[in-house]
Amino acid sequence: MRSYLLLPLLAGTALAGCTVGPNYAGPPKTAADGNAAFVRADAGSVTNAPPVAEWWKPLGDPLLDDLIAKALADNTDVQAGEAKLRQAQATLGEERANLGPKASASALYAHAHVPGVAFGQSDSSDSSGSGSDSSGGSSGTDLNLFNVGVNASWEIDLFGGQRRAIEAARATMEGAQASLSDVQVSISASVAQNYLNLRDRQQRIVLGEQSIALQEDVLALTRQRFQSGTATAMEVAQIEGQLASTRAQIAPLSAERDAYLNALAVLTGQAPGALDASLAPAGELPLPPASVPVGDPAQLIAHRPDIRQAERTLAADTAKIGQSEAARFPHLSFMGLIGIGGTKISDLGKLDDFTALAAPQLSWSFLDFGRNKAKVHQAEAVRDEAEARYRGTVLSALRDAEDSLARFRERRVTVAALARTREKAALAESLTAQRFQSGTVTKIALLNARNDLNTADQNLVQARAALTGDYVSIQKSLGLAWK
Numbered sequence: 001m002r003s004y005l006l007l008p009l010l011a012g013t014a015l016a017g018c019t020v021g022p023n024y025a026g027p028p029k030t031a032a033d034g035n036a037a038f039v040r041a042d043a044g045s046v047t048n049a050p051p052v053a054e055w056w057k058p059l060g061d062p063l064l065d066d067l068i069a070k071a072l073a074d075n076t077d078v079q080a081g082e083a084k085l086r087q088a089q090a091t092l093g094e095e096r097a098n099l100g101p102k103a104s105a106s107a108l109y110a111h112a113h114v115p116g117v118a119f120g121q122s123d124s125s126d127s128s129g130s131g132s133d134s135s136g137g138s139s140g141t142d143l144n145l146f147n148v149g150v151n152a153s154w155e156i157d158l159f160g161g162q163r164r165a166i167e168a169a170r171a172t173m174e175g176a177q178a179s180l181s182d183v184q185v186s187i188s189a190s191v192a193q194n195y196l197n198l199r200d201r202q203q204r205i206v207l208g209e210q211s212i213a214l215q216e217d218v219l220a221l222t223r224q225r226f227q228s229g230t231a232t233a234m235e236v237a238q239i240e241g242q243l244a245s246t247r248a249q250i251a252p253l254s255a256e257r258d259a260y261l262n263a264l265a266v267l268t269g270q271a272p273g274a275l276d277a278s279l280a281p282a283g284e285l286p287l288p289p290a291s292v293p294v295g296d297p298a299q300l301i302a303h304r305p306d307i308r309q310a311e312r313t314l315a316a317d318t319a320k321i322g323q324s325e326a327a328r329f330p331h332l333s334f335m336g337l338i339g340i341g342g343t344k345i346s347d348l349g350k351l352d353d354f355t356a357l358a359a360p361q362l363s364w365s366f367l368d369f370g371r372n373k374a375k376v377h378q379a380e381a382v383r384d385e386a387e388a389r390y391r392g393t394v395l396s397a398l399r400d401a402e403d404s405l406a407r408f409r410e411r412r413v414t415v416a417a418l419a420r421t422r423e424k425a426a427l428a429e430s431l432t433a434q435r436f437q438s439g440t441v442t443k444i445a446l447l448n449a450r451n452d453l454n455t456a457d458q459n460l461v462q463a464r465a466a467l468t469g470d471y472v473s474i475q476k477s478l479g480l481a482w483k
Contacts (some may be wrong), residue, residue, distance in 0.1 A: 019160025020329070021322020024167075027311045028387055030394045035297045040405040045412055046474075049293035051303070055475040056192055059286035059468070063279070064195050067268060071191045072184055074269030081180035088176035092169040099162050101154035101334075108147040108341070115140035149339025149355070156333065161326025168319035175312035181305035181479075189476040191267050193469055198260035200465035201253050202282035207458045208250045214451045215243040221444050285464050288471035292408070294478060300401055301394060304479030310393040314386040317379070324379040328372040330364035400477040408470040415467050418460045425449075425456040 037048055052058065056068055072078060157163055219239045225231035261279060262272035301307050337357040340350065365372065432449035435441040 018158065019163055019322065020325040021160070021164055022318055024171075024315045024318045027314065027390060030301075030391050032297045032301060032394055032398055037296050038294065038402060038405055040402045040409065041294060042405070042409045045290075045409060046292045046294045046405065048296050050299065051293050051295050051475070051478050051480055053480055055478075055480050056188070058289045059192075059471075061195075061283075061286040063283065064192060064286060067195060067264060068188050068191050070268040071187050075187050075267055076269060077183050078180070078187060081176075081183040085173070085176040085180050088169070088173035092166070092173045095162070095166045095169040099157060099166065101152055103150060103152040105150055106148070106339075108145065108149075110145040112143045112145070113140055114143065144343055144345075145341070146343070146345050147339050147341030149337060149341075152334075152336040154334045155331060158332055159326040159329045161323050164319045164322030164326065168316040168323065171312045171316035171319060175309045175316065178305045178309035178312060182309060185305060185476060185479055187267060189472050191264065192472045194260045194263045194267065196285065196465050196468050196472070198257060198264065198279065199283055199285045200461060201257040201260065203285065203461045204458055205250060205253050205257065206282055207454055207461065208246060208253065211451055211454045211458075212243065212246050212250070214447050214454065215239065215246060218444055218447045218451070219243055221442075221447075225444075285461065286468060287464060288468055292471065292474065294401075294405065294474060297398060297401075300397060300478055304397050306479070307390075307393050307397055310386070310390040314383065314390050317383040317386040321376065321379040321383055324372065324376040327365075327375065330362055333361050333363075335359045335361065397477070397479075401474070404470060404473040404477045408467070408474055411463070411467045411470050415460070415463045418456070418463045422453070422456040422460050425453040429453045 038046075041048065056064055155162075219236070222231050222236050222239050226233065226236050261276055264279065265272050265274045268275070295303075335357075336359070338354060340354045342350070342353075429446075429449040429452070432441060432446050436443060436446040
């Protein structure tokens, strides 16, 4: 290729340093900027220390640790998020490759019979088979063509449109990473919440069955009193109704227990029923630590995957403005061809006799009646929408965290009150047992005191499960549990 053919290439390379469109300057300011701490944070139960990534570890439940680890590895939503991330990574690789030239190899064999035209006497010994027709029919010529070559094309990125495409693809890929992290956050929190619900239902079923046994004893004694004339039919009917109500409460608890077992199996990538054997025994409810580190709003914005995903979407949409801007300017491309061959197969070996073609092309849609300009305005509006959605995501995240902190704080108060109620019920049961031993109260009174204690235990179990559930909600609102 002669030197003067390189001049357009060199000029295009010099212009390729120009990149149109706005440069992304980071996320915009939000209402969270400048907030040093959460409004609803209670110094007695939470601290502004950096939160723990594996927040379930302080709960001290090995079974829960194993379930979350398995879910993060085998959950189908996590696997789908990983596949989506690989798609985004491949798209980024494709956009990077589009910045360079394209080359392809080709091999051609063609045979032509041209009737009524004589291109000269062919060599009868030519192995290619070309020559005039000697069969007595119409005259003509047979031609063979052999060619092997390389084709190349390259569009110079004069105004940075392709570089903006790479920038957008990179931001999209990073957004896919954040989306995967968001799935991990949701899955780990769902596993923990379903596990807590399972343990709550199991303990309440055990306590409910104990309450049924106590009420059955009370009913039997009351019927004896009725037969002896010391109790009324109304008292018997009231106890029977109370017993029937308690039995009716067990059935939905059992159904919910089975549903939570199925949910945990599916969350860990297994078929329903796969965890029944390992989780069937009723276990203790894990309780949150005495003090929960939650960080501050700045750490929240840095940790929450949905905020990072919204920010990366904003970065990608900003880069796409440059893509649209570049379409308004000229495009410079080069096409090249190098090939060897001829009318005989032996011509493929003549390396010093080749065909070369270089064709630079400059194109510019300068008269499009505002189409490209409209696309630029459209891209700018999409960027503005992404910015508004980012600010909205930050505000929603702050509200989520504040709501979770408020519920957690108030739930601690509720649990403390129910714990005191349970202490009073235990004391009353103990005193009634002493009086029963001394013969000053009936066995029915003792059974009723034990049933009151059982009811207090059920209420406390339910409140403790809700407290740990609020702890899980805090961790989810902080955007933790992703790697």
